[in-house]
Amino acid sequence: xxxxxxxxxxxxxxxxxxxxxxxxxxxxxxxxxxxxxxxxxxxxxxxxxxxxxxxxxxxxxxxxxxxxxxxxxxxxxxxxxxxxxxxxxxxxxxxxxxxxxxxxxxxxxxxxxxxxxxxxxxxxxxxxxxxxxxxxxxxxxxxxxxxxxxxxxxxxxxxxxxxxxxxxxxxxxxxxxxxxxxxxxxxxxxxxxxxxxxxxxxxxxxxxxxxxxxxxxxxxxxxxxxxxxxxxxxxxxxxxxxxxxxxxxxxxxxxxxxxxxxxxxxxxxxxxxxxxxxxxxxxxxxxxxxxxxxxxxxxxxxxxxxxxxxxxxxxx
Amino acid sequence: xxxxxxxxxxxxxxxxxxxxxxxxxxxxxxxxxxxxxxxxxxxxxxxxxxxxxxxxxxxxxxxxxxxxxxxxxxxxxxxxxxxxxxxxxxxxxxxxxxxxxxxxxxxxxxxxxxxxxxxxxxxxxxxxxxxxxxxxxxxxxxxxxxxxxxxxxxxxxxxxxxxxxxxxxxxxxxxxxxxxxxxxxxxxxxxxxxxxxxxxxxxxxxxxxxxxxxxxxxxxxxxxxxxxxxxxxxxxxxxxxxxxxxxxxxxxxxxxxxxxxxxxxxxxxxxxxxxxxxxxxxxxxxxxxxxxxxxxxxxxxxxxxxxxxxxxxxxxxxxxxxxxxxxxxxxxxxxxxxxxxxxxxxxxxxxxxxxxxxxxxxxxxxxxxxxxxxxxxxxxxxxxxxxxxxxxxxxxxxxxxxxxxxxxxxxx
Numbered sequence: 269x270x271x272x273x274x275x276x277x278x279x280x281x282x283x284x285x286x287x288x289x290x291x292x293x294x295x296x297x298x299x300x301x302x303x304x305x306x307x308x309x310x311x312x313x314x315x316x317x318x319x320x321x322x323x324x325x326x327x328x329x330x331x332x333x334x335x336x337x338x339x340x341x342x343x344x345x346x347x348x349x350x351x352x353x354x355x356x357x358x359x360x361x362x363x364x365x366x367x368x369x370x371x372x373x374x375x376x377x378x379x380x381x382x383x384x385x386x387x388x389x390x391x392x393x394x395x396x397x398x399x400x401x402x403x404x405x406x407x408x409x410x411x412x413x414x415x416x417x418x419x420x421x422x423x424x425x426x427x428x429x430x431x432x433x434x435x436x437x438x439x440x441x442x443x444x445x446x447x448x449x450x451x452x453x454x455x456x457x458x459x460x461x462x463x464x465x466x467x468x469x470x471x472x473x474x475x476x477x478x479x480x481x482x483x484x485x486x487x488x489x490x491x492x493x494x495x496x497x498x499x500x501x502x503x504x505x506x507x508x509x510x511x512x513x514x515x516x517x518x519x520x521x522x523x524x525x526x527x528x529x530x531x532x533x534x535x536x537x538x539x540x541x542x543x544x545x546x547x548x549x550x551x552x553x554x555x556x557x558x559x560x561x562x563x564x565x566x567x568x569x570x571x572x573x574x575x576x577x578x579x580x581x582x583x584x
Numbered sequence: 585x586x587x588x589x590x591x592x593x594x595x596x597x598x599x600x601x602x603x604x605x606x607x608x609x610x611x612x613x614x615x616x617x618x619x620x621x622x623x624x625x626x627x628x629x630x631x632x633x634x635x636x637x638x639x640x641x642x643x644x645x646x647x648x649x650x651x652x653x654x655x656x657x658x659x660x661x662x663x664x665x666x667x668x669x670x671x672x673x674x675x676x677x678x679x680x681x682x683x684x685x686x687x688x689x690x691x692x693x694x695x696x697x698x699x700x701x702x703x704x705x706x707x708x709x710x711x712x713x714x715x716x717x718x719x720x721x722x723x724x725x726x727x728x729x730x731x732x733x734x735x736x737x738x739x740x741x742x743x744x745x746x747x748x749x750x751x752x753x754x755x756x757x758x759x760x761x762x763x764x765x766x767x768x769x770x771x772x773x774x775x776x777x778x779x780x781x782x783x784x785x786x787x788x789x790x791x792x793x794x795x796x797x798x799x800x801x802x803x804x805x806x807x808x809x810x811x812x813x814x815x816x817x818x819x820x821x822x823x824x825x826x827x828x829x830x831x832x833x834x835x836x837x838x839x840x841x842x843x844x845x846x847x848x849x850x851x852x853x854x855x856x857x858x859x860x861x862x863x864x865x866x867x868x869x870x871x872x873x874x875x876x877x878x879x880x881x882x883x884x885x886x887x888x889x890x891x892x893x894x895x896x897x898x899x900x901x902x903x904x905x906x907x908x909x910x911x912x913x914x915x916x917x918x919x920x921x922x923x924x925x926x927x928x929x930x931x932x933x934x935x936x937x938x939x940x941x942x943x944x945x946x947x948x949x950x951x952x953x954x955x956x957x958x959x960x961x962x963x964x965x966x967x968x969x970x971x972x973x974x975x976x977x978x979x980x981x982x983x984x985x986x987x988x989x990x991x992x993x994x995x996x
Contacts, residue, residue, distance in 0.1 A: 271588050271589070308714070308715070309714070309715055309716075309717070311717070312719065369851075374732070376754075381790070382711060384790065385708060385711055385789075385790045388789060388790060388793040389712065391638060392636075392638040392639050392796065392797075393638045393639060393640075395793050395794075395797045396797065397797040397798045397799075400793075400794035400797055401798075401856045401985060402856075404700065404756050404984075404986060405700070405754035405756075406754055406755050406756050406985070406986040406988060407856065407985075407986060409986065410851070410853075410856060410986030410987055410988075411856070413851045413853050414856075414987070417853060418853070419850055419853060419865065419868070420850065420851060421849055421851070422755070422851040422986075422987075422988065423753055423755060423762065424753070424754045424755055424986075425751060425752060425753060425754070426699075426732075426734065426752040426754045427733075427734045427750070427752055433586075434586075434749070434750075434751060437586035437587050437749075438766075440586075440588075441589070441773070444589070445769075445773060462710075462711060462714065465714050466710070466724075466728040469724055469725045469728060470725065470728075493587065495585055495587060495588070496585060496586040496587035497585060497586065498585060498586060498749065499586070499749050501737075501738060501747055501748075503738055503741045503742050503747060504742075505738075566729055566732065566734060566735065567737075567738070567750070568734075568750065
């Protein structure tokens, strides 16, 4: 089994819109997107956060029974995943390809969690049983598997922005072990007043929401995953912001900080967006590895490298 | 580099358990648990950690945390910030680490943890304080940071002075089993010589109220696989394992507590919270785990069932065990230790691996005392009395919300 891993597709849901192209345009423009105010406690000022614009017309897949009452984080995850899967989705649903699913989240279904707990605090006996199941971290990955009919491997990883990089490493392991034919890695988050309140304590700037997804394949594609660095955990409590030692000094990089002014702080989704941005940069520099440096906010730093491979078929 | 991995040649490596730590409502440590599980002791009481008076159920496997923490490299300031879940994790890790005889060194040591809630009690406290009419930010930053599971991982690294890649798996109630399975695969495929792995979860008001809202909690007492079962009981605790490649453990003459030989994982896409009635995903994981272990159901001497005590879970799991074991089912002892300590959610899979290791080493089966009327769906014998048994292989099941299913096979 070859140890090489390629990117067969990518998807983005972000405050710029639903799709990789709006993300690219927003990144190129470099201007902060519109923000909306979220309020939590009556009489107190709210927080300005970046929101994903509603999708119009609403695509058919969001009418799936599993998504009807799902939280936004699940819908974002599915939206990004479907874009990343592209034509492979049909082959997966027909059982021709075994798909692994890995989701990375930091806050996960925070909106339903906050609402459910507030109901508990008022009167636990009337807290809604419709909300509680959506509070589990693996709800987005579960819904995604259900919509695709995938009964194979499905993990949800919890962490900061670096969790998306961990997910890519795990996906590469599953591919190299022959456990799956494709592996989808999704980073997703949703906005909530509670998250904004927490982020405000750390001067992280306006929070954001959305998802990013990469589909990994062992079959040659125009973009190759070239490396994932050893993570540097913040055991001493001090996040590092220096270049990661395993990244060659001359290689171009994309940082989380570069996207933040345009898209806000998207936590696990931002880890995914940075990788998509690195892929877009790599496509413009054939033969060079471009690294997404995921200096997470409170866990670890990890680097993910991508390279454009000139001799493969055109990208979708 | 996490990728590309150095090429590993040769056959998959054997994975030994050389340290195990456990803390639950039954007590603290290997010996106390071995005695408790062997006798089928039950450890439930009215919940004291948070108010439950407005709910259908009031009992849980709640533990009394020791007033102090085990010795570690955490400062008093660090220790003061640990929530209940982190303290449980630290106790279990200390026992495992000490038992394995590990010492800090410069080599990266992967850490794999399974949890559903991390430091949820801190998250709850954050929300309660954030919603006060007059904002009070005192302590809020600490609550945000320590609520998150990645911080509990960092605390462990600091406590035992190691570093390495961390993987935190949140696959609902299969998290602990998935964590052990992932650690098993890291060693088996040559990605690491040793891995520290565990599962942990503390009782929290949100989760307790959540299961209560679903009417999944027993209002009497939890009795998995009973014909008249009426729900699960929640519990809390942690279990941590030191896993090593066989060659690595032998090179340092480490004592082996047992061996992990098989791991199966599948996703049930039937419903977010309900299993497919025939237990097809469970059947797939048991079949895959045994295939990897190179054994047949006839060679399995004991199944530690997921066995939550809810009508739907136990029916689906019974169907899966019946089909998987086939003609061997009437000879296959099965029990659920959730009857003793409750459902530990993200900790359950790791805790139940420790139970299986204890049973394999002691050659006994953990009973469900007081199970008088087994569900006739169960074609397999349920262990209802303390029982000695010679056996070599055990299988443990873990299933969770979202359709997360995992099975592990252990060898004596």
